[in-house]
Amino acid sequence: MKKTIKQISKMKLSHFIVIGTIAGAIILLFAFTPMQQSKEWTAPATANMMKNSVASNVQSIAAGKVIYTKNCYDCHGKKGKGDGPKSGDLDKSPKDFTKEQFQKQTDGSLFWKITEGRKPMASFKKDLSEEQRWQVINYVRTLEIKK
Ligand code: HEC
Numbered sequence: 001m002k003k004t005i006k007q008i009s010k011m012k013l014s015h016f017i018v019i020g021t022i023a024g025a026i027i028l029l030f031a032f033t034p035m036q037q038s039k040e041w042t043a044p045a046t047a048n049m050m051k052n053s054v055a056s057n058v059q060s061i062a063a064g065k066v067i068y069t070k071n072c073y074d075c076h077g078k079k080g081k082g083d084g085p086k087s088g089d090l091d092k093s094p095k096d097f098t099k100e101q102f103q104k105q106t107d108g109s110l111f112w113k114i115t116e117g118r119k120p121m122a123s124f125k126k127d128l129s130e131e132q133r134w135q136v137i138n139y140v141r142t143l144e145i146k147k
Pocket residue numbers: 039041067068071072073074075076086090092093094095102110113114118119120121122124136
């Protein structure tokens with residue numbers, strides 16, 4: 001009699017291990033999914049709310065255009081369509097900046113992406129000051145083709 005109770009409790013233990021392993025695997029899967037490079041590139045909510053500290057005006061847009069031509073044009077193309085001279089060599093297409101889908105993102109979201117980068121796009125944290133990053137965003141905003 002004692003033996004059977006032991007056997008039952010052993011069985012339960014093994015059930016626990018099986019269920020525990022499955023649950024653990026599911027939790028790990030969920031925990032690591034955002035860390036993988038998902039197709040969509042989304043900035044964290046806190047970044048989305050960041051405010052552009054550089055007013056959009058003739059001066060900042062002109063400064064942004066100079067930065068864009070020097071640092072972004074090769075991949076993103078003259079008009080931001082993602083057709084720059086280097087775009088053919090990339091394993092991922094740069095987004096089309098003229099589309100509403102792109103433009104509907106907040107300045108904070110674009111700032112975060114430019115700051116962080118994602119392969120093959122490098123991070124511009126060191127190469128561009130915060131002011132320059134906001135300026136280039138002000139320029140990119142002028143590329144939208146409104147219907
Ligand atoms: C080496 C080529 C390359 C250069 C140079 C480059 N980018 Fe990119 N950029 C890309 C690619 C490719 C993507 C798409 C990345 C992805 O979706 O994972 C991208 C994505 C972006 C995005 C996010 C688009 C979205 O909707 O998710 C922004 C914003 C951006 N680039 C801005 C810039 C700016 C501003 C510069 C210059 C300061 C720049 N990039 C320079 C290749 C480049």
